[in-house]
Amino acid sequence: MEGLASLQKYADLYDQKEFQALNEELTYAEYIERVKKTPKLARNAFQYMYDMIMAKGTSEFTRYRKKHTKYHFFTESPEPIYGLEDTIEDLVNWINGAAGHYGAEKRVLLLHGPVGSSKSTICRGLKRGLEEYSKTKAGAWYTWKWVNLPTVADDNGPAVFTKSEDVCVMNEDPLKLMPLNMRRAFFKELNDIHWDQTPEDQRPSLYELRNESELNPRCKLFMSLLMKRYNGDWLKVITEHIRIVRRVHSETDRVGIGTFQPKDEKNQDSTELTGDMNFSQIGNFGKDSDPRAFNFDGEFEVANRGMCEFIEMLKLAKEFLYDLLGASQEHSIKPKKFSQVIIDEVIIAHTNNPEYEKLKGDKTMEALRDRTVKIDVPYQLRWSDEIKILKKDYGPDKVRQHIMPHTIEIASFWAILTRLEDDGGQDRLDKLDLRDKAKLYDGQKIAGWTEDSVKELRDKHPDEGMTKGVSPRYVQDKISNCLAKRKHYINVFHVMNEIRDGLGHSSLITDMNDKKRYEVCAELAIKELDEILKNEVQKALGADEKAIERVCNKYLDNVVAYVNDEKVENPITHEMMEADERLMRSIEEKCDITQQGAHDFRRNIAGFIGTMSRRGEEFRWDSNAELRRALEKKVFEDLKDTIKIASLTKEAAELDPEMQEKIDAVKARMIRQYGYNEQSATDVLEYVSSIFARGDSKD
Numbered sequence: 001m002e003g004l005a006s007l008q009k010y011a012d013l014y015d016q017k018e019f020q021a022l023n024e025e026l027t028y029a030e031y032i033e034r035v036k037k038t039p040k041l042a043r044n045a046f047q048y049m050y051d052m053i054m055a056k057g058t059s060e061f062t063r064y065r066k067k068h069t070k071y072h073f074f075t076e077s078p079e080p081i082y083g084l085e086d087t088i089e090d091l092v093n094w095i096n097g098a099a100g101h102y103g104a105e106k107r108v109l110l111l112h113g114p115v116g117s118s119k120s121t122i123c124r125g126l127k128r129g130l131e132e133y134s135k136t137k138a139g140a141w142y143t144w145k146w147v148n149l150p151t152v153a154d155d156n157g158p159a160v161f162t163k164s165e166d167v168c169v170m171n172e173d174p175l176k177l178m179p180l181n182m183r184r185a186f187f188k189e190l191n192d193i194h195w196d197q198t199p200e201d202q203r204p205s206l207y208e209l210r211n212e213s214e215l216n217p218r219c220k221l222f223m224s225l226l227m228k229r230y231n232g233d234w235l236k237v238i239t240e241h242i243r244i245v246r247r248v249h250s251e252t253d254r255v256g257i258g259t260f261q262p263k264d265e266k267n268q269d270s271t272e273l274t275g276d277m278n279f280s281q282i283g284n285f286g287k288d289s290d291p292r293a294f295n296f297d298g299e300f301e302v303a304n305r306g307m308c309e310f311i312e313m314l315k316l317a318k319e320f321l322y323d324l325l326g327a328s329q330e331h332s333i334k335p336k337k338f339s340q341v342i343i344d345e346v347i348i349a350h351t352n353n354p355e356y357e358k359l360k361g362d363k364t365m366e367a368l369r370d371r372t373v374k375i376d377v378p379y380q381l382r383w384s385d386e387i388k389i390l391k392k393d394y395g396p397d398k399v400r401q402h403i404m405p406h407t408i409e410i411a412s413f414w415a416i417l418t419r420l421e422d423d424g425g426q427d428r429l430d431k432l433d434l435r436d437k438a439k440l441y442d443g444q445k446i447a448g449w450t451e452d453s454v455k456e457l458r459d460k461h462p463d464e465g466m467t468k469g470v471s472p473r474y475v476q477d478k479i480s481n482c483l484a485k486r487k488h489y490i491n492v493f494h495v496m497n498e499i500r501d502g503l504g505h506s507s508l509i510t511d512m513n514d515k516k517r518y519e520v521c522a523e524l525a526i527k528e529l530d531e532i533l534k535n536e537v538q539k540a541l542g543a544d545e546k547a548i549e550r551v552c553n554k555y556l557d558n559v560v561a562y563v564n565d566e567k568v569e570n571p572i573t574h575e576m577m578e579a580d581e582r583l584m585r586s587i588e589e590k591c592d593i594t595q596q597g598a599h600d601f602r603r604n605i606a607g608f609i610g611t612m613s614r615r616g617e618e619f620r621w622d623s624n625a626e627l628r629r630a631l632e633k634k635v636f637e638d639l640k641d642t643i644k645i646a647s648l649t650k651e652a653a654e655l656d657p658e659m660q661e662k663i664d665a666v667k668a669r670m671i672r673q674y675g676y677n678e679q680s681a682t683d684v685l686e687y688v689s690s691i692f693a694r695g696d697s698k699d
Contacts (some may be wrong), residue, residue, distance in 0.1 A: 023246065053074075411478070415472065470508075536670065
């Protein structure tokens with residue numbers, strides 16, 4: 001058949017074995033034996049989610065003298081989270097506490113933070129993680145379906161079922177089919193097996209497997225009717241009418257993942273959470289309180305054995321929030337005309353600060369506040385993490401247009417600056433340029449600042465990232481606008497102009513003081529860009545690291561001699577001489593160190609080198625950000641005297657063919673070494689030459 005061979009090529013990509021594994025069916029006896037071999041099949045939703053996170057592994061790192069755990073699940077997720085280590089640690093600790101039955105399982109987790117701070121991304125990451133983990137062998141989970149149900153009357157009694165098969169409406173644990181006394185004995189044996197299978201060093205943190213809850217109303221009725229049919233022979237019911245089936249979490253198929261978001265008051269209906277009548281079946285069973293005439297398809301029921309997300313929880317009507325009280329504390333819900341129904345799921349909600357402040361002031365909601373664990377999700381304050389967020393959407397594998405190098409970097413830098421407190425005052429902590437503050441927060445080293453003093457600075461402003469600044473979405477929108485307008489290439493100037501122009505039109509930037517502050521931040525970001533571009537052009541013109549290292553070594557030899565009140569050996573005459581004050585000042589002036597401040601700066605540099613040595617780290621010319629900038633400027637200035645950077649323009653090239661060769665060579669190096677294209681390299685050369693032209697005119 002025409003086209004069949006082509007179709008077969010794609011059909012071969014389909015994994016039929018995976019389909020068979022994910023749609024596996026077992027007898028109840030086979031399932032019991034499997035549970036004995038793998039006791040984790042009996043874990044609850046919190047234990048399942050904790051194992052899912054830990055399956056990706058962890059690593060440790062130290063920041064501000066405090067050890068942190070990095071959970072790879074959140075960085076390797078289809079919805080990766082960058083940074084936010086404190087938030088993620090609090091989240092995993094809460095899940096771990098709930099898995100261990102320490103009380104956290106009776107609470108609603110509330111992610112609280114400004115708009116665009118990754119609250120929804122965390123939830124999406126957990127939901128996507130459940131979907132992927134449930135397809136693995138370690139993440140397999142099962143429920144049951146009723147089979148061979150009598151749909152016609154026979155000698156054992158009248159027909160009570162409208163179809164011969166019916167999957168458990170809430171995907172419950174098959175062990176719930178055991179009567180409670182039988183189940184308790186089985187779980188005692190199961191926990192012993194689980195203990196023996198666990199390495200000794202992990203046993204202190206081992207969670208207990210338990211399940212004391214009842215069946216959902218429909219399955220409870222089915223069991224009751226069939227037990228009567230077989231005169232109480234439970235084993236007969238299980239062998240004749242139960243088949244164990246594997247399930248896979250899926251938000252789109254509404255299996256184990258529920259999502260609820262607020263609507264206007266007229267359209268809100270509590271049945272969206274707890275299910276509603278199936279009016280087509282009432283005629284078959286005679287009353288609307290029969291569980292066979294009820295759809296157990298509310299978000300709480302759908303999310304059973306998984307996770308339920310409440311979007312903007314505090315915008316919900318109070319009636320909906322009341323449903324959360326029982327769902328969290330008692331793990332039960334109250335559908336219409338039924339008794340309490342037990343649920344097993346992780347409930348995670350999120351909200352912004354204005355709604356949370358309203359909740360704090362509402363005395364009628366004390367019960368909900370008491371059952372809520374709040375975890376703050378601030379904006380990123382680390383420059384490198386903000387860059388990762390934007391590169392996730394605008395990296396070279398995501399867009400076809402060429403994006404000039406440093407465009408994402410400077411846009412991220414601006415976003416970070418808007419979120420920081422601009423320290424101004426007299427004490428030592430307040431004498432800090434906002435650009436340097438952003439770099440300190442990102443882990444870069446600046447002379448005079450230790451890890452302890454940076455922590456002190458962070459502690460001084462605990463609300464940074466929570467109360468001010470722009471969200472990543474604002475920057476994403478501006479980059480998107482640039483990409484839409486320019487089909488082949490965008491540069492950092494396009495994006496920064498778009499960012500500044502948008503400040504007067506954003507619905508979230510309504511305070512004029514904020515607008516002015518963000519404009520100042522844009523100017524600071526451009527200053528940082530100037531330093532980066534001048535440095536790159538300098539290197540492209542021929543100054544390599546060896547030249548900087550030579551200058552650095554000379555400077556350090558003289559600094560050490562100055563600090564220790566020693567002399568320096570002249571490398572040519574071998575004469576012992578005083579430290580070269582002119583050389584040291586020629587470098588220190590490049591980072592605005594005054595004559596009066598030179599003594600402290602040199603002692604700080606010497607101390608910085610000593611600290612690195614004690615830690616077993618090697619000091620390089622670029623180890624200290626402040627000294628690095630000074631050295632680069634020094635070499636740059638020396639080079640500028642040899643090659644007139646202000647002359648590297650199109651106009652100069654048209655008059656001088658040799659200049660055109662120089663420009664072509666510089667652009668070739670920029671393209672090869674830094675990732676520019678022809679157009680972006682041309683733009684940068686024009687821009688940097690204009691900076692130096694302005695500088696020359698001032699001189």
